[in-house]
Amino acid sequence: MERERTTDGGRDAHLDWMRTAGVVAILASHAIVPYMEHAPDWYVLDLRRWFAFDGLGLVSEAVCIPLLFFVAGAVLPASLARRGLASFVRSRALRLLVPLPLGLASFVAMADWLRACRHSGPVGFLQHWPHYWSWDLNHGHLWFLPYLFVLSAAAALAARWRPRAFDAALASEPRPPGAGMLATFALGVGLAKAALLLVTDDQTWLDSLLLNVQPSRVPFNVGFFLLGLASTFGRWHEAPASRRRARVATLVAMLSSAGLIFVAWLGRPPPLAALKVADGLLHATVAVSALVMIDEWIRLRAGRPAGLGRSLVASSYGIYLVHYGPVLAYGALLVEAPWHPVAKYLAVVAASLTTSWLAAEGLRRLPGLRRVL
Numbered sequence: 001m002e003r004e005r006t007t008d009g010g011r012d013a014h015l016d017w018m019r020t021a022g023v024v025a026i027l028a029s030h031a032i033v034p035y036m037e038h039a040p041d042w043y044v045l046d047l048r049r050w051f052a053f054d055g056l057g058l059v060s061e062a063v064c065i066p067l068l069f070f071v072a073g074a075v076l077p078a079s080l081a082r083r084g085l086a087s088f089v090r091s092r093a094l095r096l097l098v099p100l101p102l103g104l105a106s107f108v109a110m111a112d113w114l115r116a117c118r119h120s121g122p123v124g125f126l127q128h129w130p131h132y133w134s135w136d137l138n139h140g141h142l143w144f145l146p147y148l149f150v151l152s153a154a155a156a157l158a159a160r161w162r163p164r165a166f167d168a169a170l171a172s173e174p175r176p177p178g179a180g181m182l183a184t185f186a187l188g189v190g191l192a193k194a195a196l197l198l199v200t201d202d203q204t205w206l207d208s209l210l211l212n213v214q215p216s217r218v219p220f221n222v223g224f225f226l227l228g229l230a231s232t233f234g235r236w237h238e239a240p241a242s243r244r245r246a247r248v249a250t251l252v253a254m255l256s257s258a259g260l261i262f263v264a265w266l267g268r269p270p271p272l273a274a275l276k277v278a279d280g281l282l283h284a285t286v287a288v289s290a291l292v293m294i295d296e297w298i299r300l301r302a303g304r305p306a307g308l309g310r311s312l313v314a315s316s317y318g319i320y321l322v323h324y325g326p327v328l329a330y331g332a333l334l335v336e337a338p339w340h341p342v343a344k345y346l347a348v349v350a351a352s353l354t355t356s357w358l359a360a361e362g363l364r365r366l367p368g369l370r371r372v373l
Contacts, residue, residue: 020316025060035344036057054261066287072228107325155229193280202216246296314364
């Protein structure tokens with residue numbers, strides 16, 4: 001039986017669950033990297049790897065960040081209408097920019113120290129500290145925060161050109177997204193990524209003091225944020241959920257994920273222009289179909305958070321901020337353990353989620369951090 005839309009203090013419980021799913025998925029995604037056979041230069045790399053984690057990591061990478069950008073876009077109009085432009089920008093700056101220097105001085109610094117130990121052998125954290133601050137402007141997982149602030153502030157300023165547009169959107173009739181519109185969107189962002197892959201590598205980053213930008217992912221990051229904004233104009237999340245739509249999206253996500261893994265197996269980055277186009281289109285199809293799948297299944301099954309669920313949802317942002325530390329620390333502790341990589345991975349995810357959750361619960365109860373978290 002379909003669940004009704006639930007709200008709590010002006011918040012949409014369905015979107016809160018989607019954000020929480022994205023955060024937990026990112027934690028699990030970061031825990032995958034040490035066990036990939038063809039892992040990038042990650043902070044911690046395990047002695048035991050398994051090829052299946054390469055495919056799982058690729059698919060999770062295609063889903064997690066687009067999902068969070070989508071949710072950020074979807075909640076923006078209601079927050080802007082409730083706060084007004086100036087208050088909205090101030091609240092975004094407090095929530096997104098204040099944690100950046102704190103995280104850089106703690107969890108990202110620890111990550112860089114672990115990388116230094118892996119490359120150069122054991123070195124004290126305090127000994128590494130001066131070297132860390134001659135860093136290459138890498139924000140670690142916190143790159144998402146200033147990126148989202150820039151997009152949110154730009155969207156809020158753009159709303160001044162059409163001051164009644166968001167009001168009209170929030171008053172429109174609920175209707176689910178059309179398959180044709182989603183297919184067109186996937187085609188657009190997929191081709192845009194493919195075009196960028198022709199001139200830049202998929203793992204290239206352009207770093208600066210404020211923004212870390214991965215050029216080939218700009219169409220996804222900006223596109224899914226705008227898709228979230230567009231979803232409010234049709235009030236997608238208030239339309240009746242559909243089991244059929246959920247099942248079709250699940251099937252498409254599985255098939256496109258298999259295709260993406262196959263293209264990656266042929267070469268990463270894809271060696272031929274045709275494969276770069278295929279990579280972009282499959283990447284976009286995975287992201288869109290997974291988004292619809294998660295959206296539909298949550299609306300079908302998830303009600304207002306209660307008990308542990310309420311705590312998890314309330315702590316999800318804090319979990320995102322602190323999870324780098326536990327994921328990398330537990331991964332480093334198990335580097336030499338004679339376990340199968342699957343056992344190590346599951347242990348790291350379970351321990352990291354528990355530790356991050358407890359830490360986030362404690363931090364958000366501190367008066368100075370309450371407004372941020």
